[in-house]
Amino acid sequence: MIIELQDLKVVYGRLTALDGITFRMEEGATGLLGPNGAGKSTLIKTVLGFLTPRSGTAFAFGMPTEHHAREIRRRIGYMPENDGHIPGMNAVQFTAYCGELCGMRRSDALQRAHEVLYYVGLEEARYRNIETYSTGMKQRIKLAQALVHDPELLFLDEPTNGLDPKGREEMLQLVAEISSRRGISTLLCSHLLSDVERICPRVAVLHQGRIVTQGAIEELRGEQGDIYELRIKGEKEPFREELKKAGCRELPSHNETMRVALPSSWGPRQVFQAAARSAVQIRHLVPVRDTLEDIFMNSIDGGEHADL
Amino acid sequence: MPIYDLGYRHWKGKPLAGERRWWTITRAGVGMLVRRRNFLILLVISLVPFIIRGGMLYAFFFSEQLHFRLPPFFKLDESFYYDFLKWQLFWIFVMLMYAGSGLVANDLRSNALQIYFSKPIRRIDYLAGKLGILGTFILAVTLLPGWLLFLIHMLFAGDGQLLQQKAWIAVSILLFSLLMALINGMLMLAFSSFSRNSRFAGLVFFAFYFFSESVYGLLRVISRDTNWAFCSLKNNYLRVGEAIFGLPSSFNMPVWPSVLVLSVLGAASFLVLYWRIRPVEVVK
Numbered sequence: 001m002i003i004e005l006q007d008l009k010v011v012y013g014r015l016t017a018l019d020g021i022t023f024r025m026e027e028g029a030t031g032l033l034g035p036n037g038a039g040k041s042t043l044i045k046t047v048l049g050f051l052t053p054r055s056g057t058a059f060a061f062g063m064p065t066e067h068h069a070r071e072i073r074r075r076i077g078y079m080p081e082n083d084g085h086i087p088g089m090n091a092v093q094f095t096a097y098c099g100e101l102c103g104m105r106r107s108d109a110l111q112r113a114h115e116v117l118y119y120v121g122l123e124e125a126r127y128r129n130i131e132t133y134s135t136g137m138k139q140r141i142k143l144a145q146a147l148v149h150d151p152e153l154l155f156l157d158e159p160t161n162g163l164d165p166k167g168r169e170e171m172l173q174l175v176a177e178i179s180s181r182r183g184i185s186t187l188l189c190s191h192l193l194s195d196v197e198r199i200c201p202r203v204a205v206l207h208q209g210r211i212v213t214q215g216a217i218e219e220l221r222g223e224q225g226d227i228y229e230l231r232i233k234g235e236k237e238p239f240r241e242e243l244k245k246a247g248c249r250e251l252p253s254h255n256e257t258m259r260v261a262l263p264s265s266w267g268p269r270q271v272f273q274a275a276a277r278s279a280v281q282i283r284h285l286v287p288v289r290d291t292l293e294d295i296f297m298n299s300i301d302g303g304e305h306a307d308l
Numbered sequence: 309m310p311i312y313d314l315g316y317r318h319w320k321g322k323p324l325a326g327e328r329r330w331w332t333i334t335r336a337g338v339g340m341l342v343r344r345r346n347f348l349i350l351l352v353i354s355l356v357p358f359i360i361r362g363g364m365l366y367a368f369f370f371s372e373q374l375h376f377r378l379p380p381f382f383k384l385d386e387s388f389y390y391d392f393l394k395w396q397l398f399w400i401f402v403m404l405m406y407a408g409s410g411l412v413a414n415d416l417r418s419n420a421l422q423i424y425f426s427k428p429i430r431r432i433d434y435l436a437g438k439l440g441i442l443g444t445f446i447l448a449v450t451l452l453p454g455w456l457l458f459l460i461h462m463l464f465a466g467d468g469q470l471l472q473q474k475a476w477i478a479v480s481i482l483l484f485s486l487l488m489a490l491i492n493g494m495l496m497l498a499f500s501s502f503s504r505n506s507r508f509a510g511l512v513f514f515a516f517y518f519f520s521e522s523v524y525g526l527l528r529v530i531s532r533d534t535n536w537a538f539c540s541l542k543n544n545y546l547r548v549g550e551a552i553f554g555l556p557s558s559f560n561m562p563v564w565p566s567v568l569v570l571s572v573l574g575a576a577s578f579l580v581l582y583w584r585i586r587p588v589e590v591v592k
Contacts, residue, residue, distance in 0.1 A: 041591045048426065050588040070326055070428040078426035080591070084419035087410070088340050100332045101427040103323030112319055119316050131418075145423065150319035157591070182316045 001062070002027060002153055002185050003047055008056035010042055017042040019209040020056065029179035029186040031196035033296055034206035040189050043206065044155055048073055061152065074102055077146030077184075081157040083138050085130040091117055092126045095144050102149035109148065116144045120174060136167035143174065147184075154178065154186045160195055168195075175199055197292040205299040213299040220295045226262045227251065228271065229288045234280030242274040252297045259288065329429045333437025338444050341407050350406060351448070354399035358453035361392050362460060369464040384461070386477050389454055390553040393484050394546060396450050400492055403445050405514060408496035410506030411438045412585070417504040425587035435497070435581055442493035451485035477553075484549045491545075491574050498577035501584035517541055534558070538565040545570070 003025035010018040018039050034040050045051045046058050049069020058065040060072045086094055092113050099109030117126045120140040125133070130141055139159060146154055159175060160168040176199050179186035190196050196203060197217065204214035213220060232239060236258075240250065243260060251259040262271070268285055275282045341347050367376055368384055415421055424434055458478050462471050499513040500506065524540035537543035537559040544566040550556070551563040 044591045045588060048590065050425075050590065070430070073426065074323060074326075074428040076426075078422075078590070080419070080422045080426070082419050082422065084421075084423045086336075086420050086423065087414040087418050093336075097332070097336055098423065098427065100336075101329060101424065101429055103326060103329075103428065104319070104321060105324065108319070108321045115317060146426075147316070149323070178316065183318075 001025070002060065003187075004057075004059040005043075005046075006057045006059075008046065008058055009054045010039075010046055010051050011054045017209055018046070018053075021206075021209070021211045023204055023211055023214060025185070025187060025204075026202070027183075027185045028202070029176075029188060029200040031200035031203040031292075032187055032189045032206065033193065033196060033203055033292075035300060038206040039209045040206055042209075044078075044157075044187075044189075047155075048076065048078070074149070075152045076155060077149065077151035077153070078155045079142045079146040079157060079159055081161060081189075083142070085138075085141070087131070088129070090127050090129050091122055091133075091141055091144070094130055094141065095148050098145040099148040104149055112148055112150075113144075116147050117141075119147070120144045121170065135162040136164065136171075139163060139167070139171060143171075147178070151184060154184055156186060156188045156190075158190055158192075159188070160190065160192060172198060193292045193296055203292065203295070205296055207300045213295060217292060217295070221289070226264075226267075227288050227294070228260050228262060228268070229253075229284070229286050230258050230260065230271065230282055231256060231284035232258070232275065232280045233283055235278070236280070238278035239275060239280045242278045243271075246270070246274065251294055257284070259294070326428055326433075329427075329433045330436035330440060333424075333429075333434065334440030334444065337411070337438065337441035341441070341445070347406060350403065351445070354396070354403065354449045355453060357392060357395055357399075358457065361388070361457055365457065365460050365464060386480065386553045387555055389457065389477055389481055390484075390549055390555055392457065393450055393454060393481065393488075393549060396453075397488065397542060397545060399449050400446050400488060401517065403449065404442065404492055404496045405510045407445060408442050408493070409500055409510030409513065411441060412497055412500040412581075413503050413506040413509045416501070417506075421585065421587075422590045425590040431582065431585055431587055434585065435578075438497055439490075439493045442496060443489040446489040446492060447485055450488060451482060454481035454485060480553045484552050487548060487552075487570070488545060491570050491577075494574050494577035494581070498580040498584075501581055533560055535560045537561050538569050541573075 001024055003023065005021055005023040008018055008021050008023075009016065021039075021043070023043075032040055032043070042051065046053060047060050047065055049065045049072055052066050061075055063072060065072055086097060089097065092110070095113035095117060096106070096109040099112055100106060104112065114126070117123055120143050122137060122140050122144065125137060130138070133141065139161070143156075143159065146156075156175060160171050163171055172195060175186065175188070178184050179199060186199070188196055188200055200217070202214070202216050203220070205212050243250070246266060247263040248266065249261040251261060253259045260271075271285060272282060342351075364378065364382070365384070367374060367378055368382070371377060415424070425431075455478060458474075458481065462474075496513055499516070500509040502512065503509045520539055520541045524536055524543060527536035527539060528534060537547060538561060543559060547557060547559055547561065547563055547566040548570065550558065557563075
């Protein structure tokens with residue numbers, strides 16, 4: 001187990017940032033999702049050893065985070081969301097310097113800096129001052145500094161922010177390769193759910209300081225049951241009541257189309273029968289595959305909108 | 309011929325222990341500054357007083373060969389070294405303005421703190437590393453030339469007994485240089501941490517220095533007494549320096565107010581730095 005949080009509570013003064021969360025991160029890639037203020041940053045700070053839990057336990061690599069913060073940070077690579085560099089350094093100097101700060105010998109750090117810069121695609125620009133880099137190059141140098149000491153776990157905070165489509169595609173390929181073929185576990189925080197869905201087989205959704213959903217995306221899709229998108233003509237409320245009685249769940253939808261998760265005993269036939277009973281016409285009925293966005297929206301809005 | 313994978317390769321080395329991370333920061337900072345030509349020129353100019361004093365030593369010991377007489381007020385005792393360090397205060401000030409004002413401000417501007425603190429370093433490593441940069445240059449223009457002058461003095465004198473009698477001067481040079489490096493360095497770092505703009509930080513430091521001098525000047529004129537010297541940052545250094553070298557005071561004031569003021573400034577600077585540099589903000 002890479003990260004293990006058990007009933008973790010972290011507070012800032014009167015504000016409870018993490019409220020009794022239990023989270024286990026296995027090897028591989030995991031997406032950490034949540035709206036702004038959900039507690040993602042607090043979770044990362046706690047794992048990095050900057051915050052002391054009020055109650056519960058936080059372990060990384062089997063070590064308590066509050067007592068082994070430096071050892072844990074040595075084994076973690078962190079790619080921040082905001083641009084950050086050491087003024088006056090070129091990419092080689094900067095990356096080697098980051099390696100030295102992680103405890104590498106100077107000669108090792110320098111050699112490793114060249115390797116990593118080549119790997120992230122900055123080999124041609126490695127002697128240029130970082131301040132002259134484009135947004136895409138800055139994202140790559142942030143990844144390089146996170147990788148230079150060969151971490152066991154990578155925290156990637158919005159790695160595709162500000163990238164053009166080609167740059168985004170290249171960055172996602174890099175991250176996917178690192179997490180799937182290079183044996184470096186990855187915790188990916190992103191608001192771009194399609195990026196997370198592409199890289200991570202598992203996700204955890206944080207909302208108001210609690211983990212509201214976690215697990216393998218495939219399993220989470222299965223939990224929703226068979227989902228159908230449908231449009232009806234007539235009064236919606238009686239139809240909704242009919243579906244609710246049968247144990248169907250309405251999922252959040254952005255337009256007039258309804259999205260409904262059916263119980264295992266139900267199929268399209270039962271939907272038509274329910275429509276007939278409530279005197280509405282079904283104009284559109286297609287099975288849909290639940291996306292990560294559905295899982296996310298359902299998780300954070302679940303209590304308010306999901307149930308019929 | 310083997311074909312190597314140019315993709316990602318794992319690092320097989322063993323990381324070093326964490327006790328010397330501050331030294332990595334110091335070494336990198338010193339390296340970056342000495343690569344600047346303007347700073348090197350400043351460093352060389354600041355050593356001109358050392359060359360002049362070295363010449364004075366030579367003239368003192370070899371005046372007969374040179375057919376040259378030093379003025380009668382010239383004394384080759386502890387005041388010779390104290391005066392040298394006293395005049396180096398100006399160069400320390402210039403060097404702090406040039407090299408120190410951006411040490412933390414530039415890191416704040418470029419979000420470098422999140423890079424530093426996502427690595428296995430502590431706040432104290434960061435502060436010690438930055439202080440080490442300033443300390444290196446301050447000691448390079450005070451301790452190093454001071455000790456060299458002392459060595460030249462002893463070599464020219466060629467008297468083993470004199471070395472034994474005057475060895476305490478070398479210790480005084482060390483103490484006075486360390487005091488100036490520590491307090492000035494902490495003060496400059498604290499001012500640098502107040503802003504993301506290094507020029508502004510330098511300006512505030514200059515204003516503080518100038519203001520303290522002005523306050524002392526005004527009070528001295530009004531009271532016609534030098535017992536207000538503790539209001540001036542520079543005079544506090546000089547008063548403590550006089551005590552370290554065992555010289556009679558040029559101010560009508562005991563040494564303890566100066567020690568107190570410098571201690572308070574040092575402690576306040578440390579607290580400001582501890583408050584401004586917060587590793588917890590590594591994740592925003």
